[in-house]
Amino acid sequence: MSGADMSGSGSDTPLVFIEVRRGAATPGSLALLATARRLAGAAAAVVCGPDSEHVARTLPGYGADEVWFADQPTFDAELPGPIIDAVAGLIVARGFATVLLETSVAAVEIAASLSARFDAGVNWDLQDVEMRDGQMVGTRLALGDTVVIDVGWTGEPRLASFRLGVGEPVEQQVPGSVQRLEPSISSRALRTTIHERRDSTHEGAQLVDAAVIVAGGRGVRDAASLQLLEALASALGGMVAVSMPLVDRGWYPVSAQVGQTGQKVRPRLYIACGISGSLAHRVGMEKSGTIIAINSDPSASIFGLCDAGVVGDLHEVVPELTRLIRARRAAEASAAG
Amino acid sequence: MGAKICVCLKVVPRAEVQLRIEEATHRLDRSGASELNPADEYAIEEALSIAASLDAEVVAVSMVPLSGVETLRHALALGVDRVVAISDVSLAGADMVVTSRVLAKFLEREAPDVIVLGSQAMDGRGAMLGGAIGQHMDLPVMSGVRSARVEGGRLRATRLSADGEVVLETTMPCVVALSGSANVPRYPSFRDIVTSKRKDISVISAADLGLVPSESGPAGSRTHVIGIAPRPVRQADAEIFVGEDGAAAFLVGVLDRAGLT
Ligand SMILES: Cc1cc2nc3c(=O)[nH]c(=O)nc-3n(C[C@H](O)[C@H](O)[C@H](O)COP(=O)(O)OP(=O)(O)OC[C@H]3O[C@@H](n4cnc5c(N)ncnc54)[C@H](O)[C@@H]3O)c2cc1C
Numbered sequence: 001m002s003g004a005d006m007s008g009s010g011s012d013t014p015l016v017f018i019e020v021r022r023g024a025a026t027p028g029s030l031a032l033l034a035t036a037r038r039l040a041g042a043a044a045a046v047v048c049g050p051d052s053e054h055v056a057r058t059l060p061g062y063g064a065d066e067v068w069f070a071d072q073p074t075f076d077a078e079l080p081g082p083i084i085d086a087v088a089g090l091i092v093a094r095g096f097a098t099v100l101l102e103t104s105v106a107a108v109e110i111a112a113s114l115s116a117r118f119d120a121g122v123n124w125d126l127q128d129v130e131m132r133d134g135q136m137v138g139t140r141l142a143l144g145d146t147v148v149i150d151v152g153w154t155g156e157p158r159l160a161s162f163r164l165g166v167g168e169p170v171e172q173q174v175p176g177s178v179q180r181l182e183p184s185i186s187s188r189a190l191r192t193t194i195h196e197r198r199d200s201t202h203e204g205a206q207l208v209d210a211a212v213i214v215a216g217g218r219g220v221r222d223a224a225s226l227q228l229l230e231a232l233a234s235a236l237g238g239m240v241a242v243s244m245p246l247v248d249r250g251w252y253p254v255s256a257q258v259g260q261t262g263q264k265v266r267p268r269l270y271i272a273c274g275i276s277g278s279l280a281h282r283v284g285m286e287k288s289g290t291i292i293a294i295n296s297d298p299s300a301s302i303f304g305l306c307d308a309g310v311v312g313d314l315h316e317v318v319p320e321l322t323r324l325i326r327a328r329r330a331a332e333a334s335a336a337g
Numbered sequence: 338m339g340a341k342i343c344v345c346l347k348v349v350p351r352a353e354v355q356l357r358i359e360e361a362t363h364r365l366d367r368s369g370a371s372e373l374n375p376a377d378e379y380a381i382e383e384a385l386s387i388a389a390s391l392d393a394e395v396v397a398v399s400m401v402p403l404s405g406v407e408t409l410r411h412a413l414a415l416g417v418d419r420v421v422a423i424s425d426v427s428l429a430g431a432d433m434v435v436t437s438r439v440l441a442k443f444l445e446r447e448a449p450d451v452i453v454l455g456s457q458a459m460d461g462r463g464a465m466l467g468g469a470i471g472q473h474m475d476l477p478v479m480s481g482v483r484s485a486r487v488e489g490g491r492l493r494a495t496r497l498s499a500d501g502e503v504v505l506e507t508t509m510p511c512v513v514a515l516s517g518s519a520n521v522p523r524y525p526s527f528r529d530i531v532t533s534k535r536k537d538i539s540v541i542s543a544a545d546l547g548l549v550p551s552e553s554g555p556a557g558s559r560t561h562v563i564g565i566a567p568r569p570v571r572q573a574d575a576e577i578f579v580g581e582d583g584a585a586a587f588l589v590g591v592l593d594r595a596g597l598t
């Protein structure tokens with residue numbers, strides 16, 4: 001409790017909104033604790049949801065000096081309403097002047113709502129924040145990542161929303177206080193309820209473990225052409241993934257979707273077929289080992305990300321590649337005899 | 338009184354226009370050709386389908402420079418009943434807080450049953466307006482929505498979750514912000530396009546909404562751009578092969594060198 005009760009400790013220390021997925025803090029939000037320490041030499045954190053006490057106790061291990069959690073039954077990762085009230089209440093009570101969040105559907109809704117509630121500026125898509133001549137400055141990439149923009153805030157609190165996948169968590173144990181919040185929840189927040197949850201099948205978990213992924217995007221002509229990708233994946237001992245548009249068309253299950261709203265994967269080899277490389281897809285696969293792109297559009301942004309690429313029609317290149325790899329495997333098998 | 342659905346539309350530079358930020362103002366150059374923000378065609382489609390089930394009127398609103406107002410006619414061709422443009426030089430340079438306040442002022446007057454937004458604007462890419470509008474108007478918000486329909490007087494929406502899908506339900510009026518591609522937008526027929534030319538788009542100012550300059554435009558903004566610099570170019574070290582003939586052999590070579598075959 002020591003640090004938490006000292007007057008003035010609140011306002012200079014950035015508050016980090018911690019997101020929970022599958023019972024643990026997301027790497028992106030843990031990374032923001034390190035960002036906060038670099039900015040101000042201290043970090044505060046807030047985490048909400050049924051598992052949040054357990055998660056809260058892990059946060060001093062990543063540099064959080066003060067941690068608040070809210071685990072009442074109204075809190076659920078799918079329902080940002082009560083979380084907004086809890087975070088807003090904390091900002092008011094402790095006078096936080098800076099709030100750092102990552103980018104997810106929920107975090108974006110939370111940042112937007114706080115912005116309107118406090119008439120506070122929110123700069124999004126940030127790569128980093130730093131102090132310059134006593135002012136907080138955010139840096140971001142824009143215009144297809146061709147320019148770097150420095151941005152600032154007028155007034156407080158300053159809301160900073162970070163691009164997915166920037167920064168890594170840093171393990172640094174600090175003493176840290178952990179306290180339960182007892183927030184008051186507005187009637188607005190209680191109007192939205194969960195009607196049903198539909199968990200997807202087991203395939204998703206396997207995709208995360210696959211060493212080789214062959215992924216299809218909008219450039220895949222029709223649902224039947226996905227078989228070309230399946231054949232290549234099977235020749236390489238891998239799995240097929242897709243970008244969101246193909247899930248939306250009903251060509252593949254959502255469990256096979258890679259990207260911002262899908263799985264985050266890092267296989268040894270990722271072959272992107274007919275995928276433009278939008279940010280939303282990139283964040284799900286850019287940490288893969290070797291990235292190969294096959295795309296007929298030479299200006300597709302995936303070519304700026306891949307290790308090797310072919311500008312050409314995937315419907316011709318993929319079957320030929322499958323044939324060569326099968327031939328190679330067959331030759332190896334007979335040589336091993 | 339009949340039911341009403343409002344849909345928020347942004348006019349953005351055409352996809353093929355190279356985006357440019359003006360040196361002097363640090364604002365996006367909006368002088369070139371424009372189009373309806375692609376994600377907003379899904380918003381119109383979703384608004385029309387919700388409206389069909391309620392026999393509701395569909396009203397579109399956009400905060401847009403005068404030069405972009407005609408671009409909104411596409412919404413009329415798609416079946417939107419009425420389009421209102423909030424156009425005012427004082428609004429140039431509005432950040433998200435200001436934009437959400439201006440739109441909320443208009444939406445409060447219209448008092449719709451459902452407010453639909455696209456997933457994000459292709460220029461600003463904040464995806465924040467829905468959440469902010471809901472806060473200003475004290476309405477529940479559901480975002481990242483893939484489909485929405487009215488069920489027993491409540492709005493039911495499906496969206497992706499970390500573990501699959503989740504179906505949310507809320508009271509109306511409410512705000513619905515969609516996910517990337519929620520539905521299949523319709524194409525206007527030739528007749529729809531011709532008819533749309535005869536309809537009026539009403540243009541109103543910030544003052545018409547009772548907004549004073551300190552709340553709208555740059556003075557109300559809480560974010561600002563300090564400076565812009567070209568990004569130090571990262572030398573692309575990718576090996577690129579052009580054409581289909583020999584491409585597969587080239588890729589096998591790449592896999593061999595990476596020790597992946
Ligand atoms: C490159 C760039 C970066 C920017 N960064 C920031 C920033 O970090 N912080 C900030 O506060 N502002 C920023 N702005 C300004 C911001 O884009 C505008 O204030 C904008 O009106 C709201 O945000 P958005 O464009 O991200 O829209 P989004 O929130 O992404 O749009 C979501 C949906 O809202 C609706 N909508 C969007 N704009 C309008 C409109 N004008 N009229 C009616 N409906 C609309 C549409 O349905 C759209 O699909 C930025 C602008 C640009 C061009």
Ligand SMILES: Nc1ncnc2c1ncn2[C@@H]1O[C@H](COP(=O)(O)O)[C@@H](O)[C@H]1O
Pocket residue numbers: 347348364365367400401402403423424425426427428429430431432436
């Ligand atoms: N003259 C104007 N009238 C109304 N809205 C505008 C005007 N200029 C820009 N906007 C809108 O204000 C927001 C911010 O614009 P900008 O500062 O150009 O990025 C965008 O939603 C624009 O569509």
